[in-house]
Amino acid sequence: xxxxxxDKYTDKQxxxxxxxxxxxxxxxxxxxxxxxxxxxxxxxxxxxxxKSGSGRGKPENHAPERNGGHKGGxxxxxxxxxxxxxxGWETRRKKTHAGG
Numbered sequence: 001x002x003x004x005x006x007d008k009y010t011d012k013q014x015x016x017x018x019x020x021x022x023x024x025x026x027x028x029x030x031x032x033x034x035x036x037x038x039x040x041x042x043x044x045x046x047x048x049x050x051k052s053g054s055g056r057g058k059p060e061n062h063a064p065e066r067n068g069g070h071k072g073g074x075x076x077x078x079x080x081x082x083x084x085x086x087x088g089w090e091t092r093r094k095k096t097h098a099g100g
Contacts, residue, residue, distance in 0.1 A: 008049030009042075017042045020065075041065060 001007065006014065017038040024034030044064035 006049075008051045010050045013042050013046055013050060016045075 009017075017035075020041050021034045021038035024037055025031060029037070041064050045060055045062060047058045047061075
């Protein structure tokens with residue numbers, strides 16, 4: 001079996017990879033890179049090809065599917081707060097932590 005052959009994957013895994021790949025391509029990732037990322041996600045989720053006997057029965061880990069998709073390091077609510085709101089929060093925080 002040549003490297004990169006997908007014969008050991010189930011139809012569900014192939015559909016899953018195709019769907020993930022389409023999502024990456026719609027976000028502007030190149031076709032080759034989106035395919036690589038899609039199969040990496042499928043492998044991380046389902047622990048590789050499931051058609052052989054030894055790998056069956058392992059539970060799927062859906063955490064890799066939830067990663068990514070967010071730009072930047074802060075949430076939108078934090079970036080949209082005004083300076084006055086931030087200052088008011090800091091003042092309230094100091095009062096409660098000062099013990100009075």
